[in-house]
Amino acid sequence: MSSRRDQLFAFLLEAEKLKSVTRATPIHDGSRRENSAEHSWTLALYALVLAEEAAPGVDPLRAVKMLLIHDLVEIDVGDVPIHSQGGTAHDSAAIQNAEAQAAKRIFGLLPKDLCDELLTLWEEFEAAETPAAIYAKSLDRVQPVLLNQLSGGGSWLDYDVTWDQLQTRVGTKVARGLPGVWDWVQAKIRPWFAARGL
Amino acid sequence: MSSRRDQLFAFLLEAEKLKSVTRATPIHDGSRRENSAEHSWTLALYALVLAEEAAPGVDPLRAVKMLLIHDLVEIDVGDVPIHSQGGTAHDSAAIQNAEAQAAKRIFGLLPKDLCDELLTLWEEFEAAETPAAIYAKSLDRVQPVLLNQLSGGGSWLDYDVTWDQLQTRVGTKVARGLPGVWDWVQAKIRPWFAARGL
Numbered sequence: 001m002s003s004r005r006d007q008l009f010a011f012l013l014e015a016e017k018l019k020s021v022t023r024a025t026p027i028h029d030g031s032r033r034e035n036s037a038e039h040s041w042t043l044a045l046y047a048l049v050l051a052e053e054a055a056p057g058v059d060p061l062r063a064v065k066m067l068l069i070h071d072l073v074e075i076d077v078g079d080v081p082i083h084s085q086g087g088t089a090h091d092s093a094a095i096q097n098a099e100a101q102a103a104k105r106i107f108g109l110l111p112k113d114l115c116d117e118l119l120t121l122w123e124e125f126e127a128a129e130t131p132a133a134i135y136a137k138s139l140d141r142v143q144p145v146l147l148n149q150l151s152g153g154g155s156w157l158d159y160d161v162t163w164d165q166l167q168t169r170v171g172t173k174v175a176r177g178l179p180g181v182w183d184w185v186q187a188k189i190r191p192w193f194a195a196r197g198l
Numbered sequence: 199m200s201s202r203r204d205q206l207f208a209f210l211l212e213a214e215k216l217k218s219v220t221r222a223t224p225i226h227d228g229s230r231r232e233n234s235a236e237h238s239w240t241l242a243l244y245a246l247v248l249a250e251e252a253a254p255g256v257d258p259l260r261a262v263k264m265l266l267i268h269d270l271v272e273i274d275v276g277d278v279p280i281h282s283q284g285g286t287a288h289d290s291a292a293i294q295n296a297e298a299q300a301a302k303r304i305f306g307l308l309p310k311d312l313c314d315e316l317l318t319l320w321e322e323f324e325a326a327e328t329p330a331a332i333y334a335k336s337l338d339r340v341q342p343v344l345l346n347q348l349s350g351g352g353s354w355l356d357y358d359v360t361w362d363q364l365q366t367r368v369g370t371k372v373a374r375g376l377p378g379v380w381d382w383v384q385a386k387i388r389p390w391f392a393a394r395g396l
């Protein structure tokens with residue numbers, strides 16, 4: 001029978017697989033695609049550093065915790081790019097159901113108390129209603145925008161993304177938690193879209 | 199002149215480069231080497247999940263913060279494998295000096311207050327004297343051991359590591375912050391070394 005320590009490590013070793021989940025966004029120099037593990041690190045760092053941009057009352061360390069675990073479900077489901085299938089796949093019921101099953105399986109490797117704690121935190125992130133979850137979701141949406149910009153277009157090119165589509169699929173979500181940041185980002189990326197008549 | 203927000207993002211975009219720093223340890227399936235960004239994510243997750251293994255009084259979220267930033271200096275210096283040059287390179291004065299310069303440059307991209315905060319946190323990690331830093335250092339040393347085990351030997355093969363060398367270079371550091379975990383890990387990995395007469 002497995003000890004409590006066996007269960008902690010069963011979860012941590014399962015989590016290693018997130019390094020093999022590839023995302024649509026290239027890394028900074030365009031040399032390869034980002035994976036969901038390093039993406040999660042970046043977002044946790046964003047949550048620390050951009051704390052002053054968050055709405056009053058947001059606990060940035062709660063957002064850090066959410067962001068560290070938010071993509072673990074992709075070990076089973078894969079990453080669903082935000083611009084794929086005309087922007088409809090990401091929030092589909094089928095994907096959401098598969099992710100909920102994955103969360104049960106993966107957090108279920110932990111002892112019950114920790115499983116409950118991380119599952120609750122993951123559900124809070126997904127629901128995007130609490131201040132910390134709104135902040136975390138805004139970070140999750142804005143970082144790929146900056147990577148696309150850094151790498152010369154990235155998934156905007158792959159999915160023929162227009163300025164209006166970016167606003168609908170990404171901008172509204174970023175602005176919800178980080179309005180000042182979205183203004184700043186728009187000024188940086190507008191020329192890329194304008195130059196292409198998008 | 200650059201705004202405070204420009205400075206926050208100058209740092210965050212510089213941090214993206216950590217995804218191009220390759221480590222000696224393979225990822226779980228041995229398909230490629232781990233990079234320092236995804237390694238940092240793994241350690242932050244370890245710090246959350248193994249909090250109950252830490253010494254009394256350790257704030258696991260302080261350790262999470264340390265681990266998110268602890269390897270950023272490798273953007274300038276690269277990763278120095280723990281088993282390279284007979285285990286002597288990692289703690290050499292030359293490397294420590296280069297890392298201190300890198301910390302000043304990279305955290306120096308931030309506004310002064312945040313620069314000071316993260317530089318202090320990085321120095322606390324490096325000194326490994328506070329309970330949170332001892333915990334964080336133990337996690338940093340133990341995770342590569344588990345990846346080497348998962349992937350069939352990894353950097354132990356590359357550097358001809360013996361059981362005694364592993365104890366000196368790694369075990370003593372892990373056991374300092376996580377004695378129970380080191381006992382558990384030793385039982386898992388002893389057969390690998392025993393089978394090779396190491």
Ligand SMILES: [Ca+2]
Pocket residue numbers: 071079080
């Ligand atoms: Ca995602």
